[in-house]
Amino acid sequence: IHSLSQILGKKNLSVPDMRVDLVDETVLEAVRDYTIGWVFFGLESGSERMLKAMRKGVTVEENRRAVEMARELGVKVGGSFIVGYPEESREDFQETMSFAEETMLDDVFVSIAEPIPGTPLSRQILDMPKEELALYQKHQGEYKALRLSEGEARCFELMLQGESSKPIPRALSQGLYNAYLDESRGQGRDIRRVIDLLDKYRDALP
Template sequence: MEIKRFIFRYTPTNRYSITALVASVFSYKKDIELIEVRNVNDILNFETKGTVVLFSFMSFDLETVKKEASFLKDKGYVLIAGGPHVSALPYQVLNLGFDYVFTGDGEENIRKFIDGIFPENKIYDGTTNRVNLSNYPPFCPEKNLYMPIEISRGCPFSCGYCQTPRLAGKIVRHRPLEQIIEYSKIGVKNGRKIARFISPNSFSYGSKNGVTPEPKIIDELLFGLKKIGVKEIYFGTFPSDVRPESITEEMLLTIKKYVNNKYIVVGAQSGSERILKIIRRGHSLEQIENALYLLKKHGFIPRVDFIFGFPFETDEDIEKTFNFIEKIVKKYNAKVHAHTFMPLPGTPLANAGPGKLTEKHYKFLGLLTAKGYLDGYWLNQEKLARRVANVNSSNTI
């Protein structure tokens, strides 16, 4: 099939994936039309011949994707899909009527698809052969598509609730500093003078193991960005959060010279050592406290991620987490970013059941919200958690 155009089905959660793919396709074949649609009906404005519709989606969007895929397939469109859900359950997505699916990294495989190289099982494997980030642009200035620069991909940890190691691999790969500067320069030239980053643990940029900070490399990166005219730098804030054990005195002294953010987002997830072990966080409460102590000492406000409602949490675990939060709010001026546990497909906790909040949670989290110490989508995520649990139970491999 000669591909004339890719139509990307935009959703609020797939902006970064779409941008990376558009950048890869455009830098490979400039004559393919690249279109983004926000309403599925808009796709009907394009002839089916030569059109490929691309979805990238999260597990809680599965029901919507199922309906849209069936609608578009009936009209005769070629459909492909990638993203976190596909990487976890590729056969399930093929069974929805998709022609091909892409697991893991998509940048190289989308080019193979363009070249007519089709895998027999219809699954492009981007998990076994990982891409080298330096071979692909981080965004597409020619299409006026910018996003935070993905400085690292992959995570060596195995947190039980997280799809990242499955989607992005367990070996951390860093985008070369020179390439980050080169693309930031293009951004600055086009008026984009604010730098943000994507990383599973931004303080580990340049490290071999994805956790031990390399302050010299980070200094070089941030200095380089300032030198080319970047006016504001946000580092260690979403979507470039930080693991507690990567927060060191030297790192904070380094970033302080350059960054505009007052907040640093730290993943803690629980105040119970027992839960930290079950969810395989790989750090202790003491390490969290040490990180918060250092952040306060250097004038940063810790914004700490917690996950509530693990189905295996006991009353004692819940109490411990609440006590820990009260302590860090008082002692380190921490703010809490709250999530409800979702049993995402492909993760070690996929079959744990949906996160459930108790009356105690509503009361405690509600009170912290009212006092201005807590935010997050925890209420909505409780509904999404049920949806995700249904996806797991209806898995049709």
Template sequence: MSKNLKITVLTPEFYSYGALLIAGILQEQGYPVKLQKGFGEVIDADIVFISLQSTIHLLKYQKEISSMDTFKIVGGPVTLSPQLILDCLAVDLVVVGEGENTLYDILKVFENNPIPNVSDFKDVSGVAFKKDEQTIITGKGTAHSLERPLPLVPSDISSENIRGANVYLETHRGCPGNCGFCGVPCLFGREVRSRSLEDILNEVKYLLSKGVRKIAISGGTGSLYGSNKFKNVDEEAFIELLREISNLTGPKNLTIPDIRVDLISDQILEAIHQYSNGWVFFGIESGSDRVLRHMKKGVTVDQVREAVAMAREHGVKTAGSFIVAYPGEEEEEFQDTMDLADELMLDDYFVSIAEPIPGTDLGDEVSQLSLEDNILFQDSLKYKRHGLSIAEERALDLMVESYIFRSFPVPMSQNLLKNLLDEVKSQGDHIKSVTHLIKKYPTS
């Protein structure tokens, strides 16, 4: 491949860590590469790597992606269903699974032929393409060692706000969990692979030198860092990780956003209190043990209660995510979730309607569920004048009540209510579109 060919790495709405990583690899290999956020600027490149984070992007950016007159390669979490991407988007190639090793093989094809046909990639493991209206999938990308060049960091990175952070820092990959709604084990596998502490700290120093101020630890459940077995947390490795990163960023600028309620300890919570901004984000999801079992969450409501109580004992603030309208959720079970949310009195709440990610158990279940039996498509009588469905009704009710439940209640104003109603409608429209999409292109 000619080193003079221009390459753009495009991320639609925010600078994803994966996009920064791929751009860094390309730069390290000596290719002129540009990192671009959004479609506002004209794409002037021979090759565009497009990092897509959400299934809805397949519909939202169809026009923009189709209009690009260049060789287009898609990667990111959406690649769990490569056929879906190729059917929705006018792109040449999809990177399936982890992209680093596959990227090197793709570059070799371009080295042999700067203007390749998609069939030239037939011997590259971990890609998908269309040939004669047939989707060809050469397999899934091989697991990467996680040793890699430094990411390419854009000059405006300090303006990013991804759940309070400028950037998410990958510390490990994989999760032994089996949550039916989560794409992490589907994408990265169930074995936990951790980066070396030295490698992570070198990257933190580099990010800070490029203008990053606030860093969040990524990789799924944060406390799995250093471990290779589920429910066998390496406390010392995780605590050392927090301490050493915090020494560089300062505690207020370090966030540990996601931890399972069954993968904590007094030592871990004390380290979070001491070395970070003092928040944990628990995936609580439901107040019904039956629904949690159906989600394959692997935890119980009592474990949720215990984890929140432990966090409070160490002065750690707690936020919780809740998923409503999971297939089969009964009204009484939703009320159990409302009751639990009220009982816990968390410091912050995040409520979402169950979103079926293609390639997950939830995605498969929703693709086989008739629209008539899906409460996302059943009209709400309570909010009929707002045109909400039963699923949207449940989300709105929990959102509204969460402002009363929390440790410091927030008065419900007309403006706040309108914002919540808009959020629920946006979620509902998004997930309805995804549902239609995966029913048209099922993965199982």
């Protein structure tokens, strides 16, 4: 990182997403001193049960410690989350919401679980009745009037939570609200299309 920074300049250098169990003070100090000063963690969930289902190989506490360590060393933290994973309950999702609120990440990225062809997740989703998938369930909660699926609603809700839980919260304008809503709907639409294609060609899948 030091060598690259000497060539590119720290304002032009960022590090790729990092695993929370592979960072320590030395790595984070290098990120702080020789890059734009951000680290991005694939946190994915605040639920222990869902982290195990995703086979992340880390715990919620390890995620929390990595975020705290980075902040103590003056490194800004972005975190990515996945919602709508098979068998994610409302309680699992609420644990993720609470984790985002507690850790006060500098930026939050939210994705609905996407069944990439050839992955265990794609086979798992194909083997489940669609009515058991959050993307095919009508959301009946706070955002019912928006006519979102449960998966889209969780994506939207966590985006809003991430925005309000930043160390310096940003005022939620109508434009930002609409952008998050459009992103959540767009993800839901695109992933349902992927699932339909996988279903159509399931016999040709590995």
